[in-house]
Amino acid sequence: MRLLQLSPQFPFPLTDGGKISIANMTRALVEQGNEVDVFCLTKQIPESELIIQYQAYTGADIHCIQHDTGNSLRSIMLSLFDGTNPLYVRKHRSKLFEEAILLHLRQNQIDGVLCDHSAMAEYGVQVSRSFDIPVIMRMHNIEHVIWQRYAERFHALDPRRLYIGSQASKLKQKEMEYASSMSYCAMITSHDVGILQSMRSNINAIHIPVGVDTKTFYPMGQDKPNQNRLIHATTYDWIHNVEAVDWFIQKVLPSINESYGAELHLLGKHMPERYQDNSTAGLIGHGFVEDMNEMLNTACMYIAPLFVGAGIRIKILEAMAAGLPVIASSISAEGIQASREDGLIICDEADQFIAEISALIMNTEEAKRLGGNARSFILENHSWEKSAQQMIALFKTDV
Template sequence: MKILQLAPRFPFPLDDGGKIVVANTFREFVQQGVSTILFSLNSETELPKTAIQEAEKIGKNVIFNYNTKNTIGKIARSVFTNKAIYLQKYWNKNILEAVDTLILNDKPDILQAEHTCMTPICLYFREKYNIPFGIRLHNIEHKIWEKYAEEMKNPFAKIYLKQQTKLLKKREIELIEQANISFAITQEEKKEIDRLTNNVNVHVASVGVELDKWTPSDFSYRNKNQLVFATTFHWIHNTNALLWFLKNVLPIVYEKNNQVKMMIIGKNAPKWIENYANIGANSLGYLSDIRGVVRQSAIYVAPLFVGAGIRIKILEAMAMGMPVVATSVSAAGINATENDGLFITDDKEKYAEIILELMNNAEKCENAGIRARQFVEKKFSWKENVKKMILQYEEILKNK
């Protein structure tokens, strides 16, 4: 079996959740004996050579330079054509020609769309060459747009986002119904897809953690007063999550413990983080390997209020034997509780209270971290989840 995997971003280096899912799926396909080609779009001016080399070590990959960033022109076009910009901006003649050449040369048996936005391309080539395709639903995308529209304060932007949400929801449901198969990240999202669609072939194939990479450190090595948060700031909701935490939670923690340190990791971090340096906020910028800072920290925080799928960074922190304090949105799909080292609250006072309790009780903090590692070891395996996808594709080809 040969799979052509289509991704909206080149997934290396592995510095955010979406890229981690695409890259590890690519790696596992190859390791499990599936001939796989990764085709991905690149909006960056220049990719790090080490990132390209990392992809080439796994298998064949094709990087197509194409700017997917939203511009005034793209927004205006979406208004005049009455189409969802999230899908429309990936529909491009040059992309189609590049994929067509790949298909003619490599003759894949299956196409896999990473994210809904790559699905129209797969649908086009199924109609042209009768190649079955699956969708890796990292999120139910219109749900994210829906929440974004709700929170938008600008009245003109709010009107636009509501219109876009409506268009995206309609088309996203149609695309899922037209796919040969779809893979949801969580059981909750599978149930939502079942509710929204009619008689679709949808399965859960969750994510995983590289357990031999994300290993715990000795608890005595950690700074009991140090928090850590790692993210990518190109997504506005991550920026808003950090701002909420710095404005509403960190001041409460600092008032009770002025030794607190908040280590913030991520590319293009906002300048305003400096305004919170007096209460312990430290912006470290982009780190190619975050494990050193994470191992020095005692608690990982995840304060997201908009999102879907599973937060990979939470799982990686748990794999490193670290308790995590998260909002309900951040924790969605993991299905862990305080007994598994994942503490969940959306209340700022409670959030601070949990952090302070873990800081002040070393034994509780260490035991929570041990349980977190054990939970991830049992529940999140890349090998098993990608195997589910391979078996389903084999079944589709058998019945083709």
């Protein structure tokens, strides 16, 4: 099959969960013998060397359309007075992108269109109106749920709650319209399948899990050199990630550092300077690292606090693939169908995090056992090859 894949960002290098999920699905589809043309929005056209690296990694051609999807003051103000189009939808609209997609479809024999995120769904709806081909929306999360959860963190009369809540309501309506117009909605968690189907009965929602590259993330066969070392990786340009890390540093780290000399090692791009200035006992900020697996293999466990979000945390899956037990908040672990015995421990309060971290620091054999179980869980449940096969089956079903 020849497929057209639409992405709201240039999905390379693989520095965050969204890019990892988009690029690896592309790669898996190509490895299954399909041809994939990728169209993406990007604030700046990537350098040719980066495009070459992406093409070598995925085996796909990519067409980059320059468009800034940032939240400008103008776009925020316009969204205040637009009764139907929320900020999230407005900022991903590009006439140039739309024209490029339609031209490509007219000039080539395309068998199906894959829209990554609801941000690309509007283009998918336009395609379905003009071409008799299946269109699948791959929802990495249900975006309006994130906005709803964020709004609920503010006081009832806080203007931010009123604005964000209004945006969530408009986005919910849009996502329901998009989902109803698609041949299928491919959800990366079964949890999100249930949410979507509970809203409208005419939505064809299917669970297609994300995979993990288990040849890149794996236990390196060495004893963990520091049983007091915790690790966390994220991108720090999303406010909810930073808020969660700040919470952990303030509420959890002081206790475990004082009791056990525990260290929290932070990885990821766009890291705030305060995480790297050595001003907090037990906090070590590394920033972006080339070999994530090597760093994971220096730790005894992975921690994942998050209190606003939806979808699935791919970084958790990668840590489990590397043989680490994970201690995560319920929202951070949402969508991962693993149990405590599978190496995924759920905590939502600071004292729970402290107790569970302390228990694993004190019992190294249990930490290793749970880490081994975590690896086994990933091997059994998160294969890119299987996910790509499921996706192709959906396209063929609708052809």
